[in-house]
Amino acid sequence: MIKRLLAATSIITLCLASGASAAEKIEMWVRSGIGESFKKVVEAYNASHENQVAMTEVPFSELVQKYATAIAGGQAPDALSLDLIYTPAFAAAGQLEDLTDWAKALPYFNSLSPSHVKLGTYQDRIYGLPLSVETSIFAWNKDLYKKAGLDPEKAPTTWEEIEANAEKIRALGDDIYGFYFSGGGCGGCMIFTFTPLVWGSGADILSSDGKKATLDTPEMRKAVDIYRSMVKKDLVPASSASDNGVNFLTFTNGKIGQQSIGAFAIGTLVTENPDINFGVTLIPGVNGGTSSFAGGDNFVITKGTKKIDAVKEFLEYTYSMDGQKVMAKYGSLPTRGDIADKVLEGLDPRMQVGIKAIEVAKTPYTLQFNDLINSANGPWATFTNAAIYGDDVDGAFSNAQSEMQSIIDTGQ
Amino acid sequence: MAGSGPGKALPVRRRRRRHSQWRGLLYIAPAMALVIVFFVMPVLFTGWMSLHNWPLLGSPRWIGFNNYFRMANDGRFVSALRFTTYYTVIVTIAIFAVAFPLAIFVERHRRFVGAYRTIIFLPVVVGLASASLLWVWLANVDSGFIGPALKALGLVEKSPNLLATFDSAFFTIIVMVVWKIAGFTMIILLTGLQAIPSELTEAARIDGAGRWQRFRYLTLPLMRRTIALALIISVTGSILAFDQFYIMTSGGPQNRMISVVYYIFNQSFVSFNLGYGAALSIALLAILVIISVMQLRLLRVGEDRP
Numbered sequence: 149m150i151k152r153l154l155a156a157t158s159i160i161t162l163c164l165a166s167g168a169s170a171a172e173k174i175e176m177w178v179r180s181g182i183g184e185s186f187k188k189v190v191e192a193y194n195a196s197h198e199n200q201v202a203m204t205e206v207p208f209s210e211l212v213q214k215y216a217t218a219i220a221g222g223q224a225p226d227a228l229s230l231d232l233i234y235t236p237a238f239a240a241a242g243q244l245e246d247l248t249d250w251a252k253a254l255p256y257f258n259s260l261s262p263s264h265v266k267l268g269t270y271q272d273r274i275y276g277l278p279l280s281v282e283t284s285i286f287a288w289n290k291d292l293y294k295k296a297g298l299d300p301e302k303a304p305t306t307w308e309e310i311e312a313n314a315e316k317i318r319a320l321g322d323d324i325y326g327f328y329f330s331g332g333g334c335g336g337c338m339i340f341t342f343t344p345l346v347w348g349s350g351a352d353i354l355s356s357d358g359k360k361a362t363l364d365t366p367e368m369r370k371a372v373d374i375y376r377s378m379v380k381k382d383l384v385p386a387s388s389a390s391d392n393g394v395n396f397l398t399f400t401n402g403k404i405g406q407q408s409i410g411a412f413a414i415g416t417l418v419t420e421n422p423d424i425n426f427g428v429t430l431i432p433g434v435n436g437g438t439s440s441f442a443g444g445d446n447f448v449i450t451k452g453t454k455k456i457d458a459v460k461e462f463l464e465y466t467y468s469m470d471g472q473k474v475m476a477k478y479g480s481l482p483t484r485g486d487i488a489d490k491v492l493e494g495l496d497p498r499m500q501v502g503i504k505a506i507e508v509a510k511t512p513y514t515l516q517f518n519d520l521i522n523s524a525n526g527p528w529a530t531f532t533n534a535a536i537y538g539d540d541v542d543g544a545f546s547n548a549q550s551e552m553q554s555i556i557d558t559g560q
Numbered sequence: 561m562a563g564s565g566p567g568k569a570l571p572v573r574r575r576r577r578r579h580s581q582w583r584g585l586l587y588i589a590p591a592m593a594l595v596i597v598f599f600v601m602p603v604l605f606t607g608w609m610s611l612h613n614w615p616l617l618g619s620p621r622w623i624g625f626n627n628y629f630r631m632a633n634d635g636r637f638v639s640a641l642r643f644t645t646y647y648t649v650i651v652t653i654a655i656f657a658v659a660f661p662l663a664i665f666v667e668r669h670r671r672f673v674g675a676y677r678t679i680i681f682l683p684v685v686v687g688l689a690s691a692s693l694l695w696v697w698l699a700n701v702d703s704g705f706i707g708p709a710l711k712a713l714g715l716v717e718k719s720p721n722l723l724a725t726f727d728s729a730f731f732t733i734i735v736m737v738v739w740k741i742a743g744f745t746m747i748i749l750l751t752g753l754q755a756i757p758s759e760l761t762e763a764a765r766i767d768g769a770g771r772w773q774r775f776r777y778l779t780l781p782l783m784r785r786t787i788a789l790a791l792i793i794s795v796t797g798s799i800l801a802f803d804q805f806y807i808m809t810s811g812g813p814q815n816r817m818i819s820v821v822y823y824i825f826n827q828s829f830v831s832f833n834l835g836y837g838a839a840l841s842i843a844l845l846a847i848l849v850i851i852s853v854m855q856l857r858l859l860r861v862g863e864d865r866p
Contacts, residue, residue: 213832243617332813525822
């Protein structure tokens with residue numbers, strides 16, 4: 149009897165012990181402000197798998213330096229959801245695991261979002277794979293349109309129309325505004341929502357090889373004038389002048405008539421603010437045309453992690469039908485082109501606009517993205533605030549132009 | 561230490577002195593160890609780093625004094641220095657202008673003086689980062705306190721966004737820092753005030769000195785060392801200011817509130833130039849030492865030993 153009892157307990161112990169040793173715990177970081185999709189896919193994975201993912205959310209503006217210092221200090225997480233524009237810089241520094249062979253063996257490798265794979269590739273080796281895809285789009289609040297006597301189903305196609313609509317919406321009340329943007333030196337927000345105005349009309353802020361700053365174009369002047377005019381007419385809340393990105397999704401409060409947001413926000417709006425009745429369309433250029441910023445995150449693995457198999461298992465799960473569906477439900481566009489239609493089946497039709505934006509979207513490829521664009525104290529962030537809110541537009545243009553050029557030159 | 565007396569007793573004394581010197585060294589050894597491990601070694605290492613091109617990722621490369629040459633032509637460093645100087649001067653004057661009257665106010669024995677002291681000192685125990693966050697909310701244009709209160713009182717037509725323009729944002733930060741720091745300076749000044757023997761004040765009064773004369777010719781000279789201490793703490797703290805600009809304005813409207821430490825932070829952890837950041841830190845250390853020495857000289861502390 150005692151023998152049997154001993155045997156039973158030892159078997160149980162053995163089961164527990166082996167169970168514990170087989171299950172890996174993956175440390176993973178993700179940046180804040182990209183919506184719920186990643187959190188939800190982690191939850192779904194943890195519920196259905198033995199390995200577990202421990203997710204840490206890091207403020208988006210600090211993720212790069214936190215990760216870089218963690219690597220330097222040997223405290224880096226196993227994997228990271230890295231803003232795709234940073235993949236070249238980290239791959240170039242030799243801190244990421246080479247995924248080339250494994251990635252190319254995936255049966256759906258060729259249908260993974262091409263711009264992500266391009267940015268994840270450095271010197272013909274693949275270091276990053278798409279995790280989430282997001283594009284910038286223009287959203288309007290249909291209820292406010294209706295109240296202002298506008299056709300709620302008609303998407304605006306020019307900025308003159310947007311401004312005129314904004315004026316009518318502003319007339320609705322003291323705390324109702326026609327337009328919103330995070331203008332307090334948020335470089336990331338403005339490259340995402342504001343540069344499509346000039347991209348759509350054929351201009352750009354950097355030359356195609358990334359070696360010359362081309363900020364001062366007639367298109368950029370016009371885009372600045374449009375935003376300045378809306379600020380001057382009091383169509384934009386005063387808080388926007390000092391919003392460093394914290395309130396990027398102000399549109400969700402239901403008191404903003406129009407705003408350029410990300411496709412992630414569609415998911416957030418649909419699932420968390422179902423009472424907001426909104427439409428989405430592509431962001432118009434200043435002289436016609438449309439454009440968008442193709443952003444999102446690449447999945448990268450820290451070089452030398454011991455849990456690489458578990459990490460790969462997790463990534464394969466996010467690429468599976470189940471994983472893609474969970475992510476799409478919360479606003480991340482499908483990363484796999486081959487099953488995109490199936491994934492979006494039955495989901496909010498507005499997600500299709502986000503997919504359509506991929507065709508016209510751009511992503512700048514530069515190793516100095518942080519210094520030039522994203523840093524709150526970089527030339528682009530400073531420029532957007534100075535040109536739109538400042539008194540000296542010409543000075544803002546010439547300062548930013550020369551500072552961007554000098555950063556590019558010293559980085560060569 | 562015993563004065564060296566001439567005569568036969570000398571050898572014994574010297575031995576005893578040597579003995580006590582060893583013992584003294586033993587007593588200060590823990591403190592010395594802390595200073596060496598946490599100050600001297602990091603400073604030496606920073607100096608070593610400043611002679612390299614030291615990226616956050618990748619391997620460092622020796623470049624001699626190039627980081628220091630680069631500093632001389634760095635316009636953004638110069639403007640950071642200019643802003644830090646401006647901030648230090650304004651905030652130090654503001655802190656003393658508030659703390660001195662407060663110290664005189666709470667020095668007298670009056671009813672509830674303990675309560676006054678506590679209330680004025682309370683903000684000091686709030687961390688600077690928490691205080692900054694608190695004031696970000698107070699200054700918020702829509703859901704804050706200051707703007708909406710001004711509007712409710714009818715002083716302004718529209719709630720102003722205090723953090724949107726340089727002047728109002730700078731003013732807000734100065735008010736926040738004074739609110740936060742003045743209590744501490746007040747306590748330092750208070751100890752100086754209380755150290756003045758009341759007989760002296762009495763005597764001056766009998767001699768017919770007025771209120772202002774007593775303050776100017778009695779209180780101020782006797783508080784010289786206390787003022788020097790408060791001044792050095794305040795100036796050093798202001799030159800090292802970072803949290804409030806980082807949290808409240810992220811460098812201010814159009815980058816106009818980048819203090820030197822903020823610039824070092826940006827160079828080191830945003831642009832990943834740890835070597836250049838180290839060189840800037842060494843330069844800042846040198847500046848701080850020079851300023852502190854100058855302040856001690858000007859206030860002639862240490863010369864008039866009784």
